[in-house]
Amino acid sequence: xxxxxxxxxxxxxxxxxxxxxxxxxxxxxxxxxxxxxxxxxxxxxxxxxxxxxxxxxxxxxxxxxxxxxxxxxxxx
Numbered sequence: 001x002x003x004x005x006x007x008x009x010x011x012x013x014x015x016x017x018x019x020x021x022x023x024x025x026x027x028x029x030x031x032x033x034x035x036x037x038x039x040x041x042x043x044x045x046x047x048x049x050x051x052x053x054x055x056x057x058x059x060x061x062x063x064x065x066x067x068x069x070x071x072x073x074x075x076x
Contacts, residue, residue, distance in 0.1 A: 003027075012063045012074075014038070014056065022071055028063040029073045032056060 003025045005011050013026035016038050021029045032038040039056055040049050063074040 010064050012060045014060055018073055025071075027068050027071055028066070029071065030056065030060050030063055031073065031075060 006027055010028065011026070012028045012030055013021045013024075014030045014032050015021045015026075016032050016035045018029055018031055033041055033052070033056075039053055041052060042049075044052065059074055059076070063072075066072070066074075
């Protein structure tokens with residue numbers, strides 16, 4: 001299904017388990033934090049968590065803007 005959506009518009013698959021994203025055929029993959037809290041870390045202060053979330057969103061936006069020819073994992 002990811003490949004069908006990708007034919008019409010670029011998609012970023014943000015996930016905690018990269019091999020699953022690769023198995024389903026995602027082209028742009030952004031690893032997130034952890035299974036129970038993919039976009040955050042409750043042990044951090046609110047300011048640290050906001051910075052972490054912002055970093056993940058910016059990484060996702062960068063992935064959307066990047067041309068890819070196959071599966072690419074965006075770690076930075």
